[in-house]
Amino acid sequence: MDSSYLIIGLSLSVLISYAFDLLSSRFKMPSVILLLALGMLTRQVTEYLGVQIPYVAPTLSTLGTLGLILIVLEGGLDIEIQSAQFGLLRRTALTALSSLVFTTLLLAGMLFLLLEETFYRCLINALPFAVISRTVAVPGAQNLSERQREFGLYEATFSDIMGVMLFNFVLLAQSSSVLGATLVFARDTLLISLVSILCCLGLLYLISRINHTVKFLPIISVLLLVYAIAQVYQMSSLLIILVFGLFLNNTELFIRGRLDQIFKNDLFEKELDQLKNLTAEGGFVIRTFFFLLFGYAANLSTLIDLDAIIVSVLFVGTILGVRYVSLRVALDGPLKPLLWVAPRGLVTILLYLNIPEPLRLTGFREGVLMLTVVLSAMVMMGGLISHKPTTAE
Numbered sequence: 001m002d003s004s005y006l007i008i009g010l011s012l013s014v015l016i017s018y019a020f021d022l023l024s025s026r027f028k029m030p031s032v033i034l035l036l037a038l039g040m041l042t043r044q045v046t047e048y049l050g051v052q053i054p055y056v057a058p059t060l061s062t063l064g065t066l067g068l069i070l071i072v073l074e075g076g077l078d079i080e081i082q083s084a085q086f087g088l089l090r091r092t093a094l095t096a097l098s099s100l101v102f103t104t105l106l107l108a109g110m111l112f113l114l115l116e117e118t119f120y121r122c123l124i125n126a127l128p129f130a131v132i133s134r135t136v137a138v139p140g141a142q143n144l145s146e147r148q149r150e151f152g153l154y155e156a157t158f159s160d161i162m163g164v165m166l167f168n169f170v171l172l173a174q175s176s177s178v179l180g181a182t183l184v185f186a187r188d189t190l191l192i193s194l195v196s197i198l199c200c201l202g203l204l205y206l207i208s209r210i211n212h213t214v215k216f217l218p219i220i221s222v223l224l225l226v227y228a229i230a231q232v233y234q235m236s237s238l239l240i241i242l243v244f245g246l247f248l249n250n251t252e253l254f255i256r257g258r259l260d261q262i263f264k265n266d267l268f269e270k271e272l273d274q275l276k277n278l279t280a281e282g283g284f285v286i287r288t289f290f291f292l293l294f295g296y297a298a299n300l301s302t303l304i305d306l307d308a309i310i311v312s313v314l315f316v317g318t319i320l321g322v323r324y325v326s327l328r329v330a331l332d333g334p335l336k337p338l339l340w341v342a343p344r345g346l347v348t349i350l351l352y353l354n355i356p357e358p359l360r361l362t363g364f365r366e367g368v369l370m371l372t373v374v375l376s377a378m379v380m381m382g383g384l385i386s387h388k389p390t391t392a393e
Helices: 003-027 031-049 056-078 083-115 119-130 134-141 146-172 178-209 216-232 238-249 258-263 265-297 300-304 306-330 346-353 368-386
Strands: none
Touching: 003 031, 003 134, 003 265, 031 134, 031 265, 031 368, 056 134, 056 146, 056 216, 056 238, 056 265, 056 346, 083 119, 083 146, 083 306, 119 146, 119 306, 119 346, 134 146, 134 368, 146 178, 146 238, 146 346, 178 216, 178 238, 216 238, 216 265, 238 265, 265 346, 300 306, 300 368, 306 368, 346 368
């Protein structure tokens, strides 16, 4: 293929995705739906022209991992640790965790009754569907009141991180007892927390000493390297990314006195916005191609499978039921439209694709993954469109 056509295709993809983002903010339609539809349309066009895009599966997995890293980093850079925020952070973390656990158990129970597989296999297959997608939820949350928007932002961030950690824990439990898996998980978490702190100090020192015009890309590359090494050893590598983001956005809490002179914290705080912009724009590009490729890889015939549609509707109904209960406990006042902001997206897709082949459910319909992502996004869209803001909001 001529490189000019490739450049044209990539450029048009980003521009169209940007247009979708603008339309999304105006019409409250999640851009993920439009990107998936564009990916499906692209496949029909390429098949008609006799063109095939190579290496779709490995590219999708790589883009998903990069997107997940940038999602968590962006989330960490958005969280401000202040005494006034402790209550909110605690409530959102507990809400995210309780929703993850109860949604996973209910969905696993449903699969257990429908497919008569072992409960463990049902559990590992259900868990990805319990994770809220920050990439889809945050744009939708911009239409909420400030109180609900802040709650939704933190909840989605915690859901992504806890979902991945819980997924790794459940996989770990396959090869050992629950107690053994818990001890190994706790040990790895403590170790990775220590490594995270050391990495944060080292990277912050580098940032304060680098005078080159290219400053943050090498830092992000080091972060990706540490993440990949931790992932090889099956440790909670996302914790490194989260701690790094939290550390950089709250350096005034950790870097004081003499340390402030060593790390030149005042200079870094002026450049923090550059890192946030770089992370946000990098994440936007990665998400664009991830959802386009996922739509391209979808088999259209699986999306009109009646069994897949029924299971997807049951999944979304269960997700909303658990969400209603968890929000009722965590929040005072009206729950809508935050109740509807529970979309599934990149993390759900990535975790499901990373389920080992021996643990896949044989009777599980292929279209359930795509349909659940689309249905949950449509529910969010409908809830946001139908909501009429009050004067208090």
